[in-house]
Amino acid sequence: MTREPGCELCNLAVPTAWAGDKFSVIVVDDASYPGFCRVIWHDHVREMSDLSRDDRLLVNEAVFLVEEAVREVMQPLKVNVASLGNVVPHLHWHIIPRYADDAHFPAPVWAQAVRDTEPTILAARRALAGQLGAAIARRFT
Numbered sequence: 001m002t003r004e005p006g007c008e009l010c011n012l013a014v015p016t017a018w019a020g021d022k023f024s025v026i027v028v029d030d031a032s033y034p035g036f037c038r039v040i041w042h043d044h045v046r047e048m049s050d051l052s053r054d055d056r057l058l059v060n061e062a063v064f065l066v067e068e069a070v071r072e073v074m075q076p077l078k079v080n081v082a083s084l085g086n087v088v089p090h091l092h093w094h095i096i097p098r099y100a101d102d103a104h105f106p107a108p109v110w111a112q113a114v115r116d117t118e119p120t121i122l123a124a125r126r127a128l129a130g131q132l133g134a135a136i137a138r139r140f141t
Contacts (some may be wrong), residue, residue, distance in 0.1 A: 004044040009090040012040065017133035019034035023059060025066055025140075029133050032103050033096055035074040036124065037136070038068050041091040048083065048091065062140075063093045069135040070097050074128055080108065097125075128141045 016024045017037070026138065028036040039062050043050075048056055068077050076097035083093045096109055099109040103113040 002043040002058045004043070004090070007041050007044055007088070007090050009088055009092055010020075010044050013051060013106040016134040020021070020140065022055065023062055025062065025136050027129060027136070031036045031122070032117065033109060035070055035076070035097040035132055036109075037070060037095040037132070039063050039066055039093040039095070043090045046085060057090075059093070065139040066095045066136055069132060069139055070095055073132045074125065077105075083107075 012024075012026075014029075017027050018025045023039055023041050026038050026040065028038060030036045038095060040061060040121055041059060044053060048059070050060065059127055063081060069114055070076065074097040077100055078096055078098040080096040081093060082096075083091070085091065098105055098109075099117075100106075101115070102109075103115055103117055104111050104127075105114075107114070
């Protein structure tokens, strides 16, 4: 595997929902966005175009499978899918469940917050997110 010294995703040490030879899927511990997931390519590459055609298809299918699991478990109004990498230039995809009452809606989660989500609603979403790892793993086995 190609690793880059100092890259936080090359050296990621968090539990995975699923791990394969080429990528892993994690459920991010984000208090404001329960159910936030990432698909992280193992080799240190910056862009999708750095991958072979087959690997591009593989990672895209992985993103879609994670999105399906997020929709099933979290029941969001919308799912945001993004591959930015401006802060961490290592190929990874964000899959984020969105709701009309979330802190940033309808803007991206990285924008300025416009409201506070009710703590009871966030607690209920955190409880749902506990089921997400299993739903993801089922899709890859």
